[in-house]
Amino acid sequence: MKTETAKQAGAGRLFLLPNGLKVAYQSKAEVPHLYDDIFDKQVYLRNGLRLKRGDCVFDVGANIGLFTLFVHLFYPDVDIYAFEPAPPLFEIxxxxxxxxxxxxxxxxxxxxxxxxxxxxxxxxxSSGMSSFYADLDEEKQSLRSIMLNQLRKGMEGMKGLIKHADDLLDERLKNVTFDCRLRTISSIIAEKGIRQIDLLKIDVQKSELDVLRGINPEDWDRVRQVAIEVHDIEGRLQGIVSMLEGAGFRVVAEQDDLYEGSIMYNVYAARDEQNAPLEHGAAAGYQAIQERAKKQGESFYKSRRILSHRREE
Structure with a gap:
């Protein structure tokens, strides 16, 4: 019964994004935050990370697919491999x-x-908090830190929510469990004959080190750029930075203002040859981003085009 409740949470509903795209969702409250991170702040293309036509992107922890859509909108011929273990999120x-x-x-x-x-x-x-290493106390502290930072920034309505924070957090962290299959990056590389991963994006709620350890030594040279959300538990941030530097990357670690006081950081890594002016992001201009996304949305709703993705077993 719990599984059915989880699956039905976002069934049949669409959210109109600021750029004109409509998307299905799991939790309506999460969509603006996801959009802000991916489309406005472009958190996975910072510190010199960039994409070009024909690249290969791994979206690890795809959630409802906003980063996959972001990449598709600007680079339609990029090969995207998106991984999402939660059955309700995968359906969306x-x-x-x-x-x-x-x-x-x-x-x-x-x-x-x-x-x-x-x-x-x-x-x-709070689907973005879902984890193979769940810890309700840690999850509550992370959400509480985000709420307090939103209050400090003067975000509308936060003062009233803070008064009821405990009840709100209990509601946000109601949970169900799923038995899920786990694979390794190297197994996907071998199975699909992937020669290069131009951007490895990882947002997997405390499983990020496991994901990196799933890359065989002989496959590290195939990875050109990495963007990871890191949970700094027991020195994990420094450990991941050292791992990436040891694999030949230039590495930058930073913490978004919204996550101040939490254990969450963003890590960016690129090979030396990637050190070039950004082709995307600020150079593209947010107006251009909005215009292209809007055109894509209008095109779909006029023509109802057919499926172009492949589901992998």
Whole structure:
């Protein structure tokens, strides 16, 4: 019964994004935050990270697919491999990719350091917090820090929410569990014959080190750029920075103002040859981003184009 509740949470509903795209969603409250991170702040293309036509992108922890759509809008011929283990989110990911005919290979699995099955704690009302390493106290502290930072920034309505923070957090962190398949990056590389991963984006709620450990030594040279959300537990941030530097990357670690006081950081890594002016992001201009996204949305709703993605087993 709990699984059905989780699946039905976002069924049949669409959210109109500021750029004119409509997307299916799991939790309505999460969509503006996801949009702000991915489309406005462009958190996965900072500190010199860039994309070009024909690149290959791994979207690890795809959630409802906003980053996959972001990449598709500006680089339609980029090969995208999107991984999402939570069944409710994967269904929504499939729907969003189908609606916007993104060129993506979708995998209903997580990535880790070995092939196995593991139990995912899924938060229907805070799906982005879902984790194979769930810790309610840590999750509550992270959400509380975000709420306090939003209050400091003067975000509308936060003062009233803070008064009821405990009840709100209890509601946001109601959860169900799923047994999910986990694979490794190197197994995907071998299976699909992937020669190069131009951007490896990882947002997997405390499983990021496992994902990196799933890259065999001989495959590291295939990875050109990395953007990771890191949870700094037991020195993990420094450990991941050192791992990436040891693999030949230039590395930058930073913390968004919204996550001040939490354990969450962003890490960016690129090979020396990637050190070039940004082709995307600020150089592209937000107005151009909005215009292209709007055109893509209008095109879909006029023509109802057919599926262009592939579901991988």
């Amino acid at each position: 990911l499939e729907r969003n990719v189908s609606m916007h005919t993104a060129r993506a290979n979708l995998f209903n699995c997580g990535l880790s350091d070995m092939e196995k099955e593991a139990t995912l704690t899924f938060y229907p009302n």
